[in-house]
Amino acid sequence: MFLPTTNKEVEARGWDELDVIIFSGDAYIDHPAFGASVIGRILEAEGYRVAIVPQPNWRDDLRDFKKLGKPRLFFAVTAGAMDSMVNHYTANLRLRSNDAYTPGGKAGFRPDRTVDTYTKILKRLYPHTPVVVGGIEASLRRLTHYDYWSDRLQQSILATSGADLLIYGMGDKPIREVAKALRNGFNMKLLRGLRQVGFLADKEYVERLYNGKTIVLNSFEECQRDKHKFGENFKEIEVLSNMMECETTLVERVDQSYVVITPPHATLTTEELDHSFDLPYERAPHPRYKGKGDIPAWEMIKHSINIHRGCFGGCSFCTISAHQGKFINSRSERSILAEVKRLTQMPDF
Numbered sequence: 001m002f003l004p005t006t007n008k009e010v011e012a013r014g015w016d017e018l019d020v021i022i023f024s025g026d027a028y029i030d031h032p033a034f035g036a037s038v039i040g041r042i043l044e045a046e047g048y049r050v051a052i053v054p055q056p057n058w059r060d061d062l063r064d065f066k067k068l069g070k071p072r073l074f075f076a077v078t079a080g081a082m083d084s085m086v087n088h089y090t091a092n093l094r095l096r097s098n099d100a101y102t103p104g105g106k107a108g109f110r111p112d113r114t115v116d117t118y119t120k121i122l123k124r125l126y127p128h129t130p131v132v133v134g135g136i137e138a139s140l141r142r143l144t145h146y147d148y149w150s151d152r153l154q155q156s157i158l159a160t161s162g163a164d165l166l167i168y169g170m171g172d173k174p175i176r177e178v179a180k181a182l183r184n185g186f187n188m189k190l191l192r193g194l195r196q197v198g199f200l201a202d203k204e205y206v207e208r209l210y211n212g213k214t215i216v217l218n219s220f221e222e223c224q225r226d227k228h229k230f231g232e233n234f235k236e237i238e239v240l241s242n243m244m245e246c247e248t249t250l251v252e253r254v255d256q257s258y259v260v261i262t263p264p265h266a267t268l269t270t271e272e273l274d275h276s277f278d279l280p281y282e283r284a285p286h287p288r289y290k291g292k293g294d295i296p297a298w299e300m301i302k303h304s305i306n307i308h309r310g311c312f313g314g315c316s317f318c319t320i321s322a323h324q325g326k327f328i329n330s331r332s333e334r335s336i337l338a339e340v341k342r343l344t345q346m347p348d349f
């Protein structure tokens, strides 16, 4: 079964409540190449009741954001497989006319700066329910960053969106820990103890963090005044991302708050990576898209096999090594061959 996207599908599963609701800027394709599905299936395998709301309409009366109500644990928000600004605009800042992650390849089904827009709407409608953001857009914008489209530095997405927590990099491990930490209700103390997350804190909290394992980056305001300060931050972040074992916490002041980024998890083991790929995906777009045209990203990926994550390359234009990490992380032969077998049995192969 696909993860539910409507109340009718939630009822068909016999659920009277949801634990987690994922909002995604992409169409829902149940396949291990699409992040929202992976996160949904991982949580489902842990026994949580999860639904996905793909490409909600943010311009009407917000019925897509209200239709499933509020979850018991948290909302999860992702812009999708791409940063929404890369998805929307060419390098010449021209509006793109198509979107590879939408049925029929149509553009216009997600807002600019999707994470900010979805999170602000959810926080307005459900101020007491935690919102956890993740995926490429949240991950790569977690600290002060240069934004090509506005040609200026932007603050951490934690400050601009109002999210309670950010997961950076691949979320397989942290999402399980976040769900566990929130199992008995919102507990910021437990969340702040997790690895591979980011959050906003006050001065009193970060002063307790100042020890040999903390790097205090130049603040957003200092970076705005002096581009060399931003260069120093970039170097620190890049050096840390090349460490096999990292225990360093990053702190960066923005306005009167501080962004705290906890150290990453070690790279997934082969068994852990196999688990993400072996989950019971339908390997197809959700049936709601029948008759709405092909989804170009699905047409490209459906007969392909992903055998590893990570890249040592670090090419400046590419998100793979910045998001997935610098270390290669391989699936087992057994897991890959099992997927090859399933793929050859697809009717259109």
Ligand code: SF4
Pocket (backbone or CB within 6 Å): 311, 312, 313, 314, 315, 318, 319, 320, 321
């Ligand atoms: S383009 Fe990306 S995936 Fe390819 S080598 Fe460079 S960093 Fe790695």
